[in-house]
Amino acid sequence: MLNKLSESIYYLSNQDEKERPTLGLVCGDQFSLLIDAGNSTQHAKDFLLEIEKLNVPPVKYLVITHAHWDHFLGMNEFDATVIVNNKTSELLKKWQSYTFDDSSLKKYVNTNQMSTKCMEIIQAEIPNRTSFKLSSPHIIFENTLTIDLGNKVCLLERIKSTHTDDSTIVYIPDEKVVFLGDAAYGTTTNALFHIKQSLLLPMIEDIRKHDAEFFLLGHESICDLNEMTIYWDELTAASQSVTSPSINEAIENFKLEMKRDPNENELFFMKAFVNDRIVQSR
Template identity: 75%
Template sequence: MLNKISDTIYYFPNQDDKDRPTLGLVCGDQYSLIIDSGNSTQHAIDFLLEIENLNVPPVKYMVITHAHWDHFLGMNEIDATIIVNSLTNELLKKWRNYTFDDKSLHEYVGNNEMSSMCMEIIQSEVPNRASFKLRSPDVIFEDTLTIDLGNKICIIERINATHTDDSTIIYIPDEKVIFLGDCPYGTTTNSLFHYKQSLLLPMIEDIQKFDAELFLLGHESICDSNEMNIFWEELTTASQAVTSSSLENAVACFKLDNKRGPNDNELFFIKAFVNDYIIQSQ
């Protein structure tokens, strides 16, 4: 079911067992805006059915936060103006050329163009796969875009993030709510999960320039300012300890600088920053 943040903002919580990210709904006096369309036709349908139970203005816009399949594969089901940044648009072009029969899906998985989880979700939650073709976005922006839903402003901005280069965030100033998609997360390259250390501080600065009190993340749902600050602190403290591809040296440096050992989150982040050094050296 939809969770209510305020009279004008709702979210459909993430479901890790189905690889479903958080989806958002922002309502103005005239129109509503959806944030991400879900990982499949069925995910989008489930979301729309929940929206139908609300007395809200018609959905006019949909913003896709980045070009990862679990955030956009439901877009065909939603009758709205699709908004993406220019890099997301380029990345989606590949998906618009895909065919979704079993033979093609197995080829994409074999070529590492698609995960096996993505294939399984498509097979089980995208009907009419033989004729399925991903829609094209309607509005393509470069850096920032402002949408007025009727006494409800949404600021849409592309940022360089540790998760993807095409990350888009959505800020609602009067509510001090920001939808981050997956941008604060790391990524996987050559089977190694890593955090792009060079992008960490610029990303945090880009997010913190917005006066936000509630943060919606793709796979954690909602965090308040205190929880988000702890997350940033653990990330930055871990990053400062890593100056090479040596995990042993990074942990020793962390202990020296902080007069304690890393907690579980910090150790996870330290390993991810070490992996970033390994990726950069390959």
């Protein structure tokens, strides 16, 4: 079921057990725009079935927030103009060259080009895999792009991100809503989860320059301004405490600066920033 945020904005909640991220729908007077295509043919079809239940303008655009499989593998199902930034376009070319029979999928997993979970979802939720080929995007932008849906403007912007180098956010100014995709998360390198410390403050600045009251995230669905402010504050405090690849030193720095112990979230973030120090030193 689609969740209604306003008269013109809906979202399909993330389903972590199925590796399904949040998908968005923004409606203008003339057209509708989708944010992310889902992790499979079936995910996309489920989204389309929910959209069909609404009396909304026809879907004209589909924005892919970044080139991680769970956000784009369903895009062939949509009769829409697919929009990506130029870095996402480059990264998608590898997937456009893939074949999806069992033998090929196992090869991609064995060479770390694809996760086992991705392979399993493709096998279960993309029919006719032997002939499946990922489509190409239609519009490629560099930094920003404005889309007018008819009295409803969407601003697309490639931002600095702790998650990927190709993160696009979608901001709807009159609604004070921003779809972040996975931009505000960390990433995994060589099985080590980390948050890119050098990009944290630039990312927060890129997002906070938009006057937003609601934030749609890829794997939490929706946060209000107060919740996001707490998130930013905890991330920032954790980052400031990490000056070396030592969690013990970071904890002591945190206690000295904040005059308290870190909470559970802050401790998790601190470990991720310590891991980033380790990743960067290799």
